[in-house]
Amino acid sequence: MKTTILAFGIAKEIFGGSKKELELKDGITVRELKNELESFFPAIKKLHTYLIAVNDDCAEDDLILGANDEIAIIPPVSGG
Amino acid sequence: MKTTILAFGIAKEIFGGSKKELELKDGITVRELKNELESFFPAIKKLHTYLIAVNDDCAEDDLILGANDEIAIIPPVSGG
Amino acid sequence: MIDLKISDEPLDAAACIAKATEAECGGVAVFIGTVRNKTKERRVVRLEYECYMSMALKEMKKIADDAIGLWKIKNILIYHRTGILHIGETAVIIAVNAPHREAAFDACRYAIDTLKKTVPIWKKEVFEDGEEWVSAHA
């Protein structure tokens, strides 16, 4: 399935943009997505932590992603 | 000795003014002053609490008052 | 910096916060006390504040010194208004600037709690049908 991944903060720099179109296999989990991202963009592994948000909520590792989900990479937040 | 007692808040109303000239015996203590005030102005006894301040500090009961001291009646404070 | 003031001029929150804020300290904790429209369901028309100026400033100074000593804060501003205040007007502003926000919050809270106990300022609540010096009687 074709998905768009949003990236913010340092993740945007690692990705080279605030949106990345990725072709993912159907039924991929958040854990599998993280593995793919880390192999394509090894700099992600150097982050202190990061989360995947799906439809504006932090997602558990075993969540299965759908084609219409809004998926975002959330590096450590630093508001305030 | 001749002294001026300052009164604030409800004490001002009990005294009928913000300053009261009083002739006190030399060497009078804060405790004795309180007794005199309470006998002249019994409404003072109905206050929740009150303090005597001498020269801008709360005074202990056994402090001896002098003619040049600035003496004030401090009813319960309610700033803020 | 310690900045203390008691006057019958209206208080300007933005100006107070700006005065207390320093470029080296990122966090300011502020407490603002305003005149409420009722006390125990009784409708308040206005408040009248008075103070024993010299002693009040001395007690405020103690609060500020203690706050700096206890929490290593950088700046503390305590302004209190006196005279006649109407509903919604600001009676007191305390602004505390510190390198760490925990310290700013703790010191700000300490300052308002202590001010209400030790600073000789009194308020009379004026109701539609009477008036009362707050806290005078148990």
Place this chain on the structure above:
Amino acid sequence: MIDLKISDEPLDAAACIAKATEAECGGVAVFIGTVRNKTKERRVVRLEYECYMSMALKEMKKIADDAIGLWKIKNILIYHRTGILHIGETAVIIAVNAPHREAAFDACRYAIDTLKKTVPIWKKEVFEDGEEWVSAHA
């Protein structure tokens, strides 16, 4: 009342406080976060904030709902600025109005502590000799 906003417009502390203040509640606790001129002795030139708007507003809403549920506060306002901020400018204002000031302080502190942990907003510190996304690396 819950009032949340994220925008690149400058924040107006006095207006925020006024919006959060209600005649029935006498006390407002406020936290104001401003841009510091240095981080670990390194001179900061400016900060650049960005956010994931939809999720950030959702997380702010959770904070506000939790604060109201936990402390029975009346009003909470959380405004955060994004874009380029210079030294001394305000990045965040949280104002909490409650009948009891203890509740206002507790809720205000909870709100800023939680915002810094859960709301997807990021800042990049720009120094004279480089730049860095805050907290990105351990």
